[in-house]
Every structure is written in C-alpha cells, then in structure tokens.
Amino acid sequence: xxxxxxxxxxxxxxxPIIATGAALIAASVMNPYLAYVATSWIIxxxxxxxxDIVWGRGGLLSLGQTAFYGLGGYFGSxxxxxxxxxxxxxxxxxxxxxxxFGGLCAAALGWIIFFARMGPLQSTIxxxxxxxxxxxxxQSFQLDVGQASIGGDNGLSNIPGMVLSFGGNAEALGPVxxxxxxxxxxxxxxxxxxxxxxxxxxxxxxxxxxDAQKAELLGYDVRMYQVAxxxxxxxxxxxxxxxxxxxxxxxxPSIFSVQEALLVPIYVLVGGLxxxxxxxxxxxxxxxxxxxxxxxxxxxxxxxxxxxxxIFLVLFLKNGMLGALGDLWRQYLPDTNxxxxxxxxxxxxxDVLEGLLKDxxxxxxxxxxxxxxxxFKRFGGVVPVNRVSRLFEPGRPSSLIGPNGAGKSSFLKxxxxxxxxxxxxxxxxxxxxxxxxxxxxRVRRGMGVKNQKPQVFGSLTVFDNLWMAAYARTRNKxxxxxxxxxxMGMLGFTNQAAVQASVLSHGQQQxxxxxxxxxxxxxxxxxxxxxAGMTNEETRELSSLVRILARYTTVIVVEHDxxxxxxxxxxxTVLHQGEVFAEGDIDTxxxxxRVLDIYLGRRAHV
Amino acid sequence: xQIDYLATVLLSSLSSASILLIATIGLAVVFGLMGVxxxxxxxxxxIGAYTALTATQSGIxxxxxxxxxxxxxxxxxxxxEILIIRRLYGRxxxxxxxxxxxxxxxxxxxxxxxxxxxxxxxxPRYSLKIGAYSLAGYPLLxxxxxxxxxxxxxxxxxxxxxxxxxxxxIQVPEMAQAIGIESSRVNTLTFSIGCGLAGFxxxxxxxxxxxxxxxxxxxxxxxxxxxxxxxxxxxxxxxxAAIGLGGGASITASFLTSVAGDAFFFLxxxxxxxxxxxxxxxxxxxxx
Numbered sequence: 060x061x062x063x064x065x066x067x068x069x070x071x072x073x074x075p076i077i078a079t080g081a082a083l084i085a086a087s088v089m090n091p092y093l094a095y096v097a098t099s100w101i102i103x104x105x106x107x108x109x110x111d112i113v114w115g116r117g118g119l120l121s122l123g124q125t126a127f128y129g130l131g132g133y134f135g136s137x138x139x140x141x142x143x144x145x146x147x148x149x150x151x152x153x154x155x156x157x158x159x160f161g162g163l164c165a166a167a168l169g170w171i172i173f174f175a176r177m178g179p180l181q182s183t184i185x186x187x188x189x190x191x192x193x194x195x196x197x198q199s200f201q202l203d204v205g206q207a208s209i210g211g212d213n214g215l216s217n218i219p220g221m222v223l224s225f226g227g228n229a230e231a232l233g234p235v236x237x238x239x240x241x242x243x244x245x246x247x248x249x250x251x252x253x254x255x256x257x258x259x260x261x262x263x264x265x266x267x268x269x270d271a272q273k274a275e276l277l278g279y280d281v282r283m284y285q286v287a288x289x290x291x292x293x294x295x296x297x298x299x300x301x302x303x304x305x306x307x308x309x310x311x312p313s314i315f316s317v318q319e320a321l322l323v324p325i326y327v328l329v330g331g332l333x334x335x336x337x338x339x340x341x342x343x344x345x346x347x348x349x350x351x352x353x354x355x356x357x358x359x360x361x362x363x364x365x366x367x368x369x370i371f372l373v374l375f376l377k378n379g380m381l382g383a384l385g386d387l388w389r390q391y392l393p394d395t396n397x398x399x400x401x402x403x404x405x406x407x408x409x410d411v412l413e414g415l416l417k418d419x420x421x422x423x424x425x426x427x428x429x430x431x432x433x434x435f436k437r438f439g440g441v442v443p444v445n446r447v448s449r450l451f452e453p454g455r456p457s458s459l460i461g462p463n464g465a466g467k468s469s470f471l472k473x474x475x476x477x478x479x480x481x482x483x484x485x486x487x488x489x490x491x492x493x494x495x496x497x498x499x500x501r502v503r504r505g506m507g508v509k510n511q512k513p514q515v516f517g518s519l520t521v522f523d524n525l526w527m528a529a530y531a532r533t534r535n536k537x538x539x540x541x542x543x544x545x546x547m548g549m550l551g552f553t554n555q556a557a558v559q560a561s562v563l564s565h566g567q568q569q570x571x572x573x574x575x576x577x578x579x580x581x582x583x584x585x586x587x588x589x590x591a592g593m594t595n596e597e598t599r600e601l602s603s604l605v606r607i608l609a610r611y612t613t614v615i616v617v618e619h620d621x622x623x624x625x626x627x628x629x630x631x632t633v634l635h636q637g638e639v640f641a642e643g644d645i646d647t648x649x650x651x652x653r654v655l656d657i658y659l660g661r662r663a664h665v
Numbered sequence: 666x667q668i669d670y671l672a673t674v675l676l677s678s679l680s681s682a683s684i685l686l687i688a689t690i691g692l693a694v695v696f697g698l699m700g701v702x703x704x705x706x707x708x709x710x711x712i713g714a715y716t717a718l719t720a721t722q723s724g725i726x727x728x729x730x731x732x733x734x735x736x737x738x739x740x741x742x743x744x745x746e747i748l749i750i751r752r753l754y755g756r757x758x759x760x761x762x763x764x765x766x767x768x769x770x771x772x773x774x775x776x777x778x779x780x781x782x783x784x785x786x787x788x789p790r791y792s793l794k795i796g797a798y799s800l801a802g803y804p805l806l807x808x809x810x811x812x813x814x815x816x817x818x819x820x821x822x823x824x825x826x827x828x829x830x831x832x833x834x835i836q837v838p839e840m841a842q843a844i845g846i847e848s849s850r851v852n853t854l855t856f857s858i859g860c861g862l863a864g865f866x867x868x869x870x871x872x873x874x875x876x877x878x879x880x881x882x883x884x885x886x887x888x889x890x891x892x893x894x895x896x897x898x899x900x901x902x903x904x905x906a907a908i909g910l911g912g913g914a915s916i917t918a919s920f921l922t923s924v925a926g927d928a929f930f931f932l933x934x935x936x937x938x939x940x941x942x943x944x945x946x947x948x949x950x951x952x953x
Contacts, residue, residue, distance in 0.1 A: 120758040122765075171935065177942040179757060180702060184893045185938065187704075191886050192931070317882060321769055324762055363773035369766030373759045374752055 064392055070385075071253055075336050079246045086239050093350075094238040100346035101241045102302045105248060107326035107338025109296035114324075115333030116256060117288045118268030119179065123168065123186030124296050124323050126193050129314040131161030131297020133209065136218040136304035140207035147229030149222045153301040154244070161297020162290045169289030173282045190320050197312035214311030218304045241302055245339070248295055253335060255291070259530060264288050266516050266527055272477070273514040277531040277579065278502035318362050325365060328372040331379030340380055395520075399558045405551045405570055405597055407604045415545060416611040419580030423532075426453035426612045427491075427505050427582040429474060433483035436473050443469035445637035446483065451583070456609040456629035458645075459617045462658050466637040467617045468511060471587050474615075475508045476501050487583065502531075507581025511588050511617075513568035515575070517561030521552050524560050524571055528578035543578055550574045565592040573604075583613040590623045602626040621645070633657075673798040678915035680804040683811035684870060685911035689888040689903055690814050691862030696892050697899030698822075698831045698855045701750060702757070704764040706888060707881025708771035709860045713738050713867025714876035715779060727871075734868035735861045742860025746853045754852075768881065775878035782877070803872055810869055814862065815904055821858070822900070831855050887911070890934045896944015906945065910934060 066073060086094060110124045135157030143149045168189060172182045202209045209215050220231035221240055232240060255261055266274040267281050275281045304310050313319065322345070329344055330337025349361070372379075378386065420426070429451045436444040443466035451457045459467045472478045474485055476498040484494040493501050502508070516524050525543035533539050547553060550570050555563070560571060569592055576584060586605070590598045598620070605627055608614050618624050624631060625645045633641040633648060635657050641648060648654050692706045703709075713734040720730035745767065753760045822828035834841040834848040841848055867876070874880060891910060895902030910930055918926025941947060 114758075120761065171939065175939045175942040177938060178944075181893050181938055181942060181944070183758070183761060184702070184889045185935075188886055188890060188931070191882065317769060321765065328762075360773065360777075363770050363777070366766040366768070366770030366773065370749060370763045370770070373763040373766070374749065377759075 063388075067388060067392060071334070071336060072250075075246065075249060075339075078339075079242060082242050083239060086235055086242075089235060089238070091234040095234040096346070096350055097343075098234070098238045098241045098306055099303070100343045101238075101245050101339070102299050102306060103322065103326060103346065104339030104342035105245050105299035105302070106296055107323055107330065107342050108249065108252060108335060109292040109299065110323045111327050111333065111335055111338045112252060112256075112292040112295065113289055114327065115335070116261065116264050116268065117285060117292070119172075119285075119289070120183045120324075121186040121289075121292075122183060122320055122324075123189045124292070125315060125320040126186075126190045127161040127165050127293040127296035128300040128303070129193065129197075129310070130164050130300070131157035131293075132300025132304040132310050132314065133215060134160035135297070135301030136215055136310060137204050137207040137209070139219055139301075139305070140215075140217070141205040143219050143222060144206070147222055147225040149219050149305060150240070150244075153305060154298055157297040157299075157301030157304075158294040159297070161300060162294030165293020165296070166286060166290035169286040169293075173285040173289070176282070187320075190315055191317070194312060194315035194317070197315060200312075212312055214309055215304075216309045218308045218310065220308060221305050237306065241306070244298070244302065248298060249336065249339070252291075252295065256335065259536070260284070260287075262523070262527060265519070269516045269518060270514055272498075273516065275498045276475075276502060276508050276510075276514070277528050277575065278499050279531055280497075280499050318365075321362075321365055321369065325369050325372065328369070328376065328379055331381035331383075331385075332377075334379070334381045334385075337379050337381040344380070395557045396559055396562045398555045399562045405600050406549075407600050407607070408549055409603070409607055411545065411549050412604065412607050413611075415542075415549075415577070415580070416608070420611055423505060423580055423582060425582075427488040428452050428486075429506075429583045429613055429615070430486040431470075431474065431483065432486070434470070434473055434480045434485060435482040436469060436478050436480050442637045444473050444478075444480065447634075447637070447639055448483075449632065449639070451613050451615050453611065453613045454609065456605050456614045456616055456627045458624045458627060458629055458631045459615065459634060460619075460621070460624060460631060461634035461640070462660075464636075465634040465640075467634055468587055469637070470634065471508075471585050471615070471617055474585060475506065502579065502581075505582030507576040507579045507584045509572050509576050509584075509586045509589060511591070513565065513572040513592075515560040515563070515568050515571050517559065519560055520557050521560055521563070521571060522547060522556040525574055525578050528575035532579050539578075542580075546574045546577050566594065566597055569593060570597070573601075581612060583615070584608060585615045585617075587617045588619060589616065590618060590620050598623055599626070669798055673800060674916060674919045676800060676805060676808075678912045678919065679908075680807050681915035682908045682911035683807040684804070684873065685887055685891060686811045686904060686907035687807060687814060687866045687870065688863075688884050689891045689907055690811075690818060691859040691866065692888050693892050693895065693899040693903040694818060694862060695856055695859035697897070698835050699750075699852055700757070700835060701760050701856070702764070702889070702892075703856075703859065704761055704885070704889075705745075705768035705771060705881075706859075706863055707883075707885035708768045708775075709738050709742065709863035709881075710867035710870075710884055711775060711876065711878065711881045712741065712771065713864030714871050714874070714880065715775065715867075716864065717868035717871050718876045731865065731868040734864045738864025738867075739857045739861035743853055743857040745860070746856035750856055751849060751852070772878050772881065779876075779878065781879075807870075807873075814865075815900070818862075818900060827851065827854060887930065890930075894934055894937050894941075894945060896941065896946040898946035898949050902944060902946035902949075906937075 106124060106128050110121060113119055113121045113124065135153035138156040139149045139153045142152045168186065172185060198212045200209060201211050207215060221237050222229045222231050263274065263279055263284050267284055271281050326338050326341035326345060328341065330339065330341030430449065432448050433446045434444050435446050447470060459470065461467050469478065473480050476496060480494065484492055487493045487501065487504055487506065491504060493504065516527065522543060525547055526539050529539035529542040530536065533542065547556060560568065563571060569589060573589060590601055593601060602623060605614055605616060609629065616627065631642060631645050631648055632639060633654055640657065641651055641654050688710060692703060695701055695703050716734040716737045717730040720733050721727050749763050749767070750760060753763060822832060830846045830851050834846055834851050838848060891903055891906045892899065894906040894910065910933060913933060914926040914930040917929040937945060
C-alpha cells in the first residue's frame, strides 16, 4: 500500500489532529477578539457534527438538532448557576448535564420515531415540529430553579463562563484560554465519535442507512441502534449547547429559532455530508467568511443570504468541500473495484460446506421445523395467503411453485415477518410461536432469509458484507472474521474481498446475498428465487448447495425455474390463489393435469 | 349545558377545522401528486396574504384581490418548480432542505419589503345569532370555502385530463412516461396549483389572520402535521385529519384553555403517528 493510500484511509484521524495542533499553535498568537469569535465557530461545528451523525450516518434528516442543543444548553447552565458557586469549576457540571439532558430528550423523540417505525417524512416533520414548538413555548416559559431564573423571552442570563480551577473564588478563563478549551473538548468529542462510527456500532448504523430491512434480516435490532445513534447525537448537541451557554453567558429562546436551525444543515452540507469532520470545516468556513466580510457588508440580510446559500448548496454542491476533495484524491489512487472484472467462478466444495454446517449445528443446535397453521393474509380484496397450513422439515429441500400471483412470495414474507398475518400462527422449532415476533427476533431464533431481489450493502466491500452477517450472529469479531473468510473462499470471492458490493453483477450479488445468509448459520433457510440471474453452471452449483444445506437444515425455496426445482429432488408444494393446490414430487406434479391447467390457463378451473 | 352553547362550540370548531383545511390543501395536493413536501408552503400563504393586502390598499375590492393573489403565487410557484424542485426529484430530504432555504429567504424578503407589522383589513361585519350567543359570520363562511376547495381539487383530479395525468405520473412514473405523459410539465402545473391554493388561502383568510412575515411559520406546523398524519391518500386523508385534529383541538380549547387545545393537537398527532407511522391512509384502497 502506498503512502497516499495509507494517508487516505486514516485521513479522518490525521488531518483533524493536525488541524487541532495548528489551532492550538495559532491560539498563542491570536488576538483575543478573534479567539472569542472563533470559539463560536468550533461550537457550531460540534452542533453540525451532531446532525452529521444523525443524517450522514443514520440517514434521517433531523431539523431538531438545535432543540437538543438548546435544551442541553439551558439544562447545563441551570445546573452550573446553582453548583459552580460551590465548586468553582463549571465544566464538570455543564458538560455532563448538557450531554445527559440533550441525550435523554433525543432518546425520547427517537424512541417515538424509531419504535413506531415512522417513515422518513414523518420523522423529519416531527423533529421540525419539536423545534418550532420549543421556540414558541419558551417565549413565555418562566421558571426559577435556585439561583437560575429562566425568564421567557428575556432568556437566562448571568451564566458563568468557563472556569477550570476549583474553589469559591476561582477566576473565569480569558477568551484565548476558552478557545483552547473548546478546541480540546471538541477534538475529544470528535475522536470519540469517529471511534464509535469506525467500530461495529457505526458499521451497523451504516448498514441500517443503506438497507434497514436487510440489516434487520441479519438479526440486528434496527430500532435500538437507531435510537442509540439519535440519542448519542442529541448528547453531542447538548455538549455544544452547554459550551455555547458558557461562551455567550446568556441563552434565549432564539436558540430554538428557525434561523438558528437553518445553519446546522448548511454547516454539514458545506463541509461534506457523512464525513463527520466536515461539520467543523463547514462551520469554520461559514463563520470565517462572515467574519472576513465584517458582518456589515451583509448587514441584517444574513438570513436571506443563508436561505439562498442553502438552496444553492443542495442544488450544486452535494458532497461538500471534503467530499469534493475526497473524490479528487480517489482519482489518483488505485481502483479497488478493478478486481470485480476478474471474478473467480463459484464452486461449492461439499467438504468445506459440510464442515461449516456441522460447526453451525454444534453451536446453534439442530435444524428446526417451520410450521404454519391456517396462516391468513389479505390486502383489501386480495388474499395472497389463504389458510395455508404447512410443515417444513429438514432432510430434503422444500420447493414452493405456482403461477404468477399464486402467493408464493407473500407466503414467504408472512413466514419472515415482513407481513403480519391476520389470522393463523407460525411456529419455529417444535412449539416456538413466532407469529407476532419482529423480523430480527425470528432471525435470532434461527431463520435465514434471502428475498427475491438481491439485498447487499452496496457501498460496503464484499468481505464486510459477509462479516456484518457473521458478526450479527456470533457477536465476536474473531469468529466473524473466520466464518466470513471461509464462506468468501467457497463463493470464489477471495480476489474481490475489497470490491464494493454495488459493482458486482446481478448473479454475483445473488451469491453474496446467499453467502450472507450462510454466515448466519440459520436453522431454517428461506430462499426466494435464488437462481434468478444466474448462468446454467451457477444454477447447478446452487442446486448442489441447496441439497447439501437441506441435509443439515430446513430449506424452503420459491422458484420459477422448473428445471432447477427438478434437480433439487425435494418435496414440492403448488400454490394457487393463496391456497395449497397440490403437492408431491416434481414428476408426479408434472403429470398432474390440474397443475398444468393453472400454469397454462387452459381451462377455467376455479 | 344549553343546546345553543353546544351548537356555537360545534360551529366555531368546524370553522377552525375548515381554516386548517384551507391552509393545508395546497400542501396536500403537492405532496399527494408529486411526493414533494414544500416547506415554503407557509410563505406562499404569506405571499398570497400580502398580495391581497397590497391590492386592497391600492383600491381594488377585496373580492377581486383574491384571484390576483392566486395568479401571483401560481406564477412564483411555477418559477420555483422549474428552477429548484425539478432538479431534485426523488430526493425527499434535499427537496425539503431547498424549500426550507426558500421559506427563510421569502420570510426575510417580506421583512425587508413590508416591515414586521402590517395593518389587517377589517372583517366583513355580519354575524349569526344562535340563542344567546352570536358568532362572527366570516369565519363561518370558511366552512363553505373549505368545502368548495375540496370539491374543486377533487374535480380537478378526477374530471380533467391534467388530473388524470398527474395521478398517473405519481403512481407509476415510468409507465406514465412510456405512454407519453410529459411528467415534468404536469409537475410544474401541480406545484403551481399547490402554491396557488396556498395563495388563495392566504388571501381568503386575510380578514381573520392579518398578514405578517412570520405568519407562515405559525400556520405550517399544523398544516405539515395534518398532511403527515393524512399519509399517501392526501385529499380524503387531509380532510379527515384536519377535521379530527383541528376540530378536536378547537373543541378542547373552548371547554378548557387554548393551551389545552394545542396540547390536544400535538398529543393526538403523536398518538396517530404512533399507530399509523406512515399516515392514517397508508393502507387504504381508495387513492383519492
């Protein structure tokens, strides 16, 4: 790996550290007024960071980050007003209090949004509503808490500045020292955030942003991760709010205003969405520009200009400054996706596969049955699953066939939990009723699912896709690396380990998706049209894979390809209009006139 | 409790719900037919109100100032669609951000041009007596206006070629293009109509809600929540959500306090979103 590549990989660590060092050196020669103003840019950068965590990583545009910022600021300052006369030091009170209150409020809103599984529109509007509500409520909100007096639109004044030393008559820091302290605190928060986002937590959050359903199909409790991410961002905003209170010595309801809220996405978009450090770059760029223009040139029209700037940013500079720089840099780096072109062929090695399956059986227990009893699902007048009672067992693959609209995929989705049945029940194993269990719960109890469309995390590498699946089950990094490595080798992906999944062909994505299911070492496997998009050779490999799998687990395959179904030599169920129409082995069914009728539509049978 | 008091409360609540519906319907049209949330909707309302106000101040009768407001907002709406919205199709968050920027820019422009305080125009003086109580007539008229707007939009969507095209374009965009519907033109018209409806709302509500630059912010919260609660079937959904939320809040407010009314609105909204996270109409079979 060249120096440039190494530097590119660690850019998120190296450059912020260099920038922090440079800022600290600059602080020694900076005039106090500039230091005072620049402190606010850093604080706004921290606020921007909280939005980037929610939006760039979590995938939800929140217009409510200033709400948590303001709430954290108010709460932290109220605590400081009461406790700092005793202790001197203010930061030990304001920062944890701000973080805790901002985080708690965000957790409460996030809990409503994510546990109700609201759509993106609903979530954004709800976060905006919170901001606007706080803006109007705080205008008349008056409360005295000990020394602190929140006076509606008169605000909360006399907030102590930053004090580091302890004791009753400790002195507040000067502007340059405040600048230095703010930089160090922000750098710490940034490093903590980067560590979180680089770790498994951040990788799961990335997966959820790319495809939340797939993340849940791997067994991750998507809602918990989303709430945790949202709450963490709220805590970061709360810290920023507490710093702002100490910097301004004053807080007023205008902190919740639309003008204030508007700035946050501007910082993020200027710097680069999803880059984390971009928020600081954006805040410093915007703040520095208006400082340089002197404020007088644009006068009172800042709001107007910011509104227009936001429109232009959205229209023309989608990736922001850091995004554009990164794109430019990547052009001079070797293309990691080049390996996609020399793909190896898939070859299923029965010995490796059986070894994996025996290990899985040893760890996760024996294969489980899947049974439905009178499962019933309707959409308005259409009944795609009409009182289906089936028992699927290990030993031989079970296939579901039927003409288009027969309800095959709907039946599968009802078993998986994507659809909730109106009546009837579904059992996993002997008597584990999973009818109402959420998807991830079913996966954790041993269900592995591949949907009709290949679902892979496009911007993750092939290896990471498999690793995320293996980690979901093992919760152990070493074990996950071992399992995903073996399966990657078996699928012939070894040369493409570092290739992004999105550049793979459709057939390769099918294999990768199947590989992810295998990494889960499921006890029941449901495959929806796995052979679609595969070559004849690949279909043969798939057939042998499914047959081996069926010896160790329960396998249910929905397929259109009759030849493929024949090679599986398993039990076949024909569905028609949501009901079980016929069953048996494929040759008997091929000779069955009634089955041919519904496939060819020869006679009006029903 | 007397029957006349009850009737008064019911009528005035219905009129509050109608005012909410009038303010919401343009937003609902744009969301339902383009999948776009226009965060500048409140500012189009404000533009409509100022246009009508300016027209009245220059001697044009109030009734005639309303169509002028509609024309002005439609023209601005069409321009905004061509310059901004069209470039962001399919990018929900980006559209919201861009229209948000627009909303704040319009607000600041209004502050620059009109200042922060504007004279209202007097409410037409007639009133309705129910038993011992009397109700101002103009707000009651809004019930009829809201019904007319609902019928107008329904007719536009189901009885005109444009409406059919617009509904086809949002349901299956590729298919609509394949059979020759130029969806970008349809969308420009849809957005413009949505803005025109907002302008109409601003003008027609002018006697009740005086024009101020920040009036948009006050209106939009409830209008957004109404549309979000309504979900994908925007017209019927919005009518139901506006009557349920706006009417319920108003009834609560008249028996308790106005704060209780607002609390009712937000709590019921939160509850409805909890039960129907994609809106109340997400699973309906009817699509209008």
